[in-house]
Amino acid sequence: MTDNRLNQLDLDFVRSCFPTFEEPLAAKTAFFENAGGSYVAGAVLDRLMHFYRVNKVQPYGASEILSSAGNQMDAGRQGMADLLGIDTADLTLGASTTQNFNTLAFACEGFVTNHSEVIVTDQDHEANIGAWERLCERTGATLKVWTINQDTAELELETLSSLLTSNTAIVCMTHSSNIIGTINPVEKVIELCRANGTRVAIDGVSFAPHSWPDIPTLKPDAYCFSTYKTYATHMGVMFTSEDFRSLLTPQCHYFNRGYANKLLDGAGPDHASIAALAGLGEYFNASHQHHFGNNDLSLYEQAQQISALMHAHETDLCKRLLDGIADLPLHIVGRNHTEGREANIALTSSKLSSAEMSKYLATKDIAAGNGDFYALRLLEKAGIKDTDDGVLRVSFAHYNSTDDVDRVVDALKACH
Numbered sequence: 289m290t291d292n293r294l295n296q297l298d299l300d301f302v303r304s305c306f307p308t309f310e311e312p313l314a315a316k317t318a319f320f321e322n323a324g325g326s327y328v329a330g331a332v333l334d335r336l337m338h339f340y341r342v343n344k345v346q347p348y349g350a351s352e353i354l355s356s357a358g359n360q361m362d363a364g365r366q367g368m369a370d371l372l373g374i375d376t377a378d379l380t381l382g383a384s385t386t387q388n389f390n391t392l393a394f395a396c397e398g399f400v401t402n403h404s405e406v407i408v409t410d411q412d413h414e415a416n417i418g419a420w421e422r423l424c425e426r427t428g429a430t431l432k433v434w435t436i437n438q439d440t441a442e443l444e445l446e447t448l449s450s451l452l453t454s455n456t457a458i459v460c461m462t463h464s465s466n467i468i469g470t471i472n473p474v475e476k477v478i479e480l481c482r483a484n485g486t487r488v489a490i491d492g493v494s495f496a497p498h499s500w501p502d503i504p505t506l507k508p509d510a511y512c513f514s515t516y517k518t519y520a521t522h523m524g525v526m527f528t529s530e531d532f533r534s535l536l537t538p539q540c541h542y543f544n545r546g547y548a549n550k551l552l553d554g555a556g557p558d559h560a561s562i563a564a565l566a567g568l569g570e571y572f573n574a575s576h577q578h579h580f581g582n583n584d585l586s587l588y589e590q591a592q593q594i595s596a597l598m599h600a601h602e603t604d605l606c607k608r609l610l611d612g613i614a615d616l617p618l619h620i621v622g623r624n625h626t627e628g629r630e631a632n633i634a635l636t637s638s639k640l641s642s643a644e645m646s647k648y649l650a651t652k653d654i655a656a657g658n659g660d661f662y663a664l665r666l667l668e669k670a671g672i673k674d675t676d677d678g679v680l681r682v683s684f685a686h687y688n689s690t691d692d693v694d695r696v697v698d699a700l701k702a703c704h
């Protein structure tokens with residue numbers, strides 16, 4: 289039974305779970321560079337340190353020091369699978385999402401031919417574009433681009449519908465852009481594509497830190513995100529469905545082909561980082577216990593519930609920022625309200641360059657960077673003239689506070 293004790297996020301509790309806030313530098317900084325990488329939960333750090341201190345060995349084997357290293361890695365892999373509500377066989381742990389998409393694109397040579405079409409968007413981070421472009425160059429398949437509406441910077445379903453043909457092998461798209469933050473209708477895309485016999489690969493890197501992905505409900509063919517943005521070590525998490533994998537060319541050593549979760553493991557990532565992932569499950573579990581009390585829910589159900597609280601908190605903060613800067617000569621790339629978006633705001637100013645805004649914020653100990661954030665094609669399409677200067681990006685995490693937001697609002701007012 290769930291005993292719903294707190295209906296909003298307890299920020300003091302949350303911050304106490306992140307040792308970084310005890311450091312003087314972080315204590316004085318209002319941190320809004322979260323889309324570039326979040327702070328790390330203490331439970332993850334503890335597991336990482338333990339592995340490096342006690343078990344930094346070739347894992348698995350007869351002796352205790354080897355077997356306990358392997359056990360910790362198994363716990364990390366299982367913990368991530370449990371958080372996502374998926375089978376470990378469907379979980380590839382790679383070094384990063386860029387690497388996972390590259391590996392996946394190579395694996396797609398198993399079914400993408402010179403008659404196929406591959407659709408990418410110009411709203412995506414380059415990680416989910418370039419790999420597919422190179423796949424098309426290698427196979428002779430046709431690359432089609434699902435372009436944004438230039439006025440809104442958003443992707444529209446009608447545009448996708450007009451691109452889909454009986455030859456469309458795969459659609460590769462972001463769940464939520466790392467620039468504009470709008471949540472894309474991936475459920476509808478999957479429905480549309482499934483009816484067309486088309487596969488869907490989703491980049492959840494910018495979505496997962498704000499809303500924990502619900503893969504069992506979504507049922508994508510492939511879903512990727514990076515755990516250094518979800519309070520853990522830098523790993524690339526990639527879900528692939530069993531049915532999709534049956535089409536793919538294995539990218540592992542030939543003798544590992546019998547292991548489903550190794551088929552797309554082209555690199556063998558850092559052992560300690562895998563082991564440390566178990567700490568993320570511990571963080572979600574501790575947070576759920578704190579907010580909802582004792583219960584017998586699965587880790588996946590707990591993650592979904594606690595993520596809803598995190599999301600609501602971030603949305604309140606995001607609204608506070610948008611309201612606070614509404615009268616300033618700033619242009620928000622994407623929606624200027626919180627409906628249907630994640631708390632990731634990209635702005636430009638008619639008075640200052642994005643670099644000047646970022647530097648001014650830094651003088652007030654506010655961390656928010658500027659540039660293209662590897663979504664160069666989006667910036668070009670959205671009409672940002674100087675893409676090096678790019679946008680000022682204010683990206684939130686659930687540990688941000690109203691005080692953090694007020695500091696950004698005050699600083700933006702002061703420099704305009």
Ligand SMILES: Cc1ncc(COP(=O)(O)O)c(C=O)c1O
Pocket residue numbers: 323324383384385386387413415416462465466491492493494514523524662
């Ligand atoms: C939306 C998005 N997709 C993909 C990536 C690439 O992730 P990784 O750094 O793990 O390769 C990033 C990284 O910033 C991102 O923001």
